Amino acid sequence: MNKKAGGTAAPDRGVGGGIWTFPMIAPSVGLLLIWMVVPLALTLWFSFQRYNLLNPMIKGFAGFSNYVYLLRDPALYTALWTTVALVASVLIVTVVLGTLFAVLFNAQFPGRGVARVLVISPFFVMPTVAALIWKNLLMNPVNGLFAFLMRSVGLQAIDWFGSLPLTSVIIIVSWQWLPFAFLILLTAMQSLDEEQLEAAKLDGAGPFAVFFYIIVPHLKRATSVVIMIETIFLLSVFAEIYVTTSGGPGLATTNLAFLIYQRALLAFNVGGASAAGVIAIILANIVAAFLVRTVARNLD
Amino acid sequence: MxxxxxxxxxxxxxxxxxxxxxxxxxxxxxxxxxxxxxxxxxxxxxxxxxxxxxxxxxxxxxAAVNAQADYLKFVMNSVVISLGSTILCLALAVPCAFAMAFYPGPRTRGTLLWMLSTKMLPPVGVLVPIYLIGKQIGLLDTRTILIVLYTLMNLPIAVWMLYTFFKEVPKDIIEASRIDGASTWQVISVVLLPLVMPGIASTGLLSIILSWNEAFWSLNLSASNAAPLPAFIASFSAPQGLFWAKLSAASTMAIAPILIIGWLSQRQLVRGLTFGAVK
Structure with a gap:
């Protein structure tokens, strides 16, 4: 990789003229290559094996039977649907609110810097803390703050994790990722051309016209970056489910990540879990292809 | 603004x-x-x-959380793992990003994009092999395996973030100092380093944040010995361990340092989190 890349360049380019960059780049590239190839190859290999840690007697090539078994399992489709519902809902909430927040917090008002920091803060809260604080202190149907607020206006308290488990997880994950969308979109807002806005206003554009015809198109690229990066992370939401619902009740909050965890580390079904892992990788790569293309366009 | x-x-x-x-x-x-x-x-x-x-x-x-015999162990695990992986990550990423930014070759662009694509591998897709490899070589529930994983997890982000910082260093300054007769080492240490130090610092901070908060690998690969704070907090989810005030105290202590780091570095985080696509 890049062997003597600097050597062929003009000698006055760069810091010290021509140097051999291979030793500087090779360690990172080599490690990432191992990190990418070895687990991937093993996952693929295991997915074609009969392999259960609980029963070492069962061994050997399984052909596509792990996949056939998995694809016939209704739990897979429930988990896929849950994954899609979770990712899509969180995306909608974070992008819509994130855009509105970005416009709001780009305006001038007293204490703007501090207010922005407060909005961004949930992003820095570790997932297990966020999930447990929401589940108990806020969403508990008896002692939680939400239950108290609902009762005090005469409504019945909602048993969040009992009757709306997936919605509850979506709310918690949205709270964690809204600051991310906000931060990126706010940064993009700040590069909006002031004169263009003024010109539009002089031409008589109202606030809605300004929002939909100037701000939204300006944020298009930042929005697509937010959507793609969030999707990559949201496909693997795990800790929030692990500490709140353990995938239940029933399969109500079992997404693909949690299903794989259950198959692998609770049922010790290495073959089946690997087959599901391959499906997760394929899903993520479809999204990733779009992301890499967007970033590549920006690299020049 | x-x-x-x-x-x-x-x-x-x-x-x-x-x-x-x-x-x-x-x-x-x-x-x-x-x-x-x-x-x-x-x-x-x-x-x-x-x-x-x-x-x-x-x-x-x-007082109660601090008095818990193993609390300090969780804190130490978090500190050692996130600092260890960050130092390792920077040691790998700084030379790599430096070479790519200052001596771009025909393959630099492709290499960068490929690095980005390794970040797209969902951790859960490779949970099984990593778990089995860790088991095989006796690294399950050790700080080492988490340090290695977090380093690899953050390496593409660090290279990208540093690359965008290095790219912004004005080439004129470097050329001017070379004309003035500075050696390569002098150029790096006297001219370049002060310019890129803020970038390296914020890359390090982002790596600390991501390692400190990482929950997937720590929940799956660590138990009583190497568990960092996210796993410690998760232990409060057991019904018998549910004490809201203690959960809150432990949580407050677990997130406070990262919250402060996050507040300090929020501006620079954007480019790291978006691979330089939004600045």
Whole structure:
């Protein structure tokens, strides 16, 4: 990789003229290559094996039977649907609110810097803390703050994790990722051309016209970056489910990540879990292809 | 930084916008405030209905969590793992990004994009092999395996972030100092390093944040020995271990350092988190 890349360049380019960059780049590239190839190859290999840690007697090539078994399992489709519902809902909430927040917090008002920091803060809260604080202190149907607020206006308290488990997880994950969308979109807002806005206003554009015809198109690229990066992370939401619902009740909050965890580390079904892992990788790569293309366009 | 409404925003409108924005900000931050408040309550006060907004604060939860024999171990695990992986990550990424930014070759662009694509591998897709390899070579529940994984996890982000910082160093300064007769080493240490230090620092901070908060690998690969704070907090999810005030105190201590680091470095985080696509 890049062997003597600097050597062929003009000698006055760069810091010290021509140097051999291979030793500087090779360690990172080599490690990432191992990190990418070895687990991937093993996952693929295991997915074609009969392999259960609980029963070492069962061994050997399984052909596509792990996949056939998995694809016939209704739990897979429930988990896929849950994954899609979770990712899509969180995306909608974070992008819509994130855009509105970005416009709001780009305006001038007293204490703007501090207010922005407060909005961004949930992003820095570790997932297990966020999930447990929401589940108990806020969403508990008896002692939680939400239950108290609902009762005090005469409504019945909602048993969040009992009757709306997936919605509850979506709310918690949205709270964690809204600051991310906000931060990126706010940064993009700040590069909006002031004169263009003024010109539009002089031409008589109202606030809605300004929002939909100037701000939204300006944020298009930042929005697509937010959507793609969030999707990559949201496909693997795990800790929030692990500490709140353990995938239940029933399969109500079992997404693909949690299903794989259950198959692998609770049922010790290495073959089946690997087959599901391959499906997760394929899903993520479809999204990733779009992301890499967007970033590549920006690299020049 | 100018407001979208221009410098001529009337004071009344500013105050109206400010009021709405502050309500939004406080609502977003409220769960954290509520948690910090609960951490200073007694266990009885913490689950009181109606919830208590005014109460006699106590430090007993902090004392109780700190007195827990293994609490310090979780903290140390978090510190060692996130600092260890960050140092390792920077040691790998700085030379790599430096070479790519200052000596771009025909394959630099492709290499960068390929690095980005390794970040797209969902951790759960490779959980099984990593778990089995860790088991095979006796690295399950060790700090080592988490340090290695977090290093690899953050390496593409670090290379990208550093690359965008290095790219911004004006080439003129370097050429001027070379013409003045500075050696390669002098150029790096006297001219370049002070310019890129802020970039390296914020890359390091982002790596610390991501490692400190990482929950997937720590929940799956660590148990009593190497578990960092996210796994310690998760242990409060067991029904018998549910004490809201202690959970809140432990949580407050677990997130406080990262919250502060995050506040300090929020501006620089954007480019790291978006691979330089948004600056």
């Amino acid at each position: 100018a407001a979208q409404t221009g410098p001529a925003t009337p004071i009344g409108k500013q105050l109206a916008i400010g009021a709405v924005a502050w309500i939004v900000a406080l609502l977003m931050f409220f769960p954290i405030i509520w948690m910090v408040m609960a951490s200073f309550k007694t266990e009885v006060d913490a689950i009181a209905t109606p919830p208590l907004f005014v109460y006699t604060p106590t430090l007993e939860n902090y």
